Amino acid sequence: MGILSTLFGQSTSQLTEYIAKGAIYLDVRTEREFNTNHIKTALNIPLQELNYRVDEIKKTNKPVVVYCASGARSSSATRFLKQNGVDAINGGGISKVRNAIFS
Structure with missing residues (x-):
């Protein structure tokens, strides 16, 4: 994975x-x-709260596409989720994720 x-x-x-x-x-x-x-079906957990709410994500038992405005915060969140056993990828910014959904 590149930088x-x-x-x-x-x-x-x-x-x-x-x-x-x-x-x-x-x-x-x-x-x-x-x-x-935001993306209509998205779950909002601000980066600074993720540490306390990771179990909410684990309970979904689904892979996760993490996004933010540009990709920087979602990068940190993805790294944290993976360290906690969640199948997650950094989707990047909201525009990129939205384009992928509707392409």
Whole structure:
């Protein structure tokens, strides 16, 4: 995995693969950002709360596509989720994930 995909999200084909597997969308932006614009079915857990709420994600028993505004926060969240046994990828920014969903 290259540094750019680590920071800004996976390839569109990998996103499409996770979407096809029924992944949940995890928005790690702030509540304010989420309320302004988000993917309709996304779960909002701000990055600073993820540590305390990881069990919510584990209970879904589904793969996870993590996104934020640009991909930086989602990169940190993805790394944390993987360390906690969650099948997660960094989707990058919201626009990239939205494009993958509707392509």
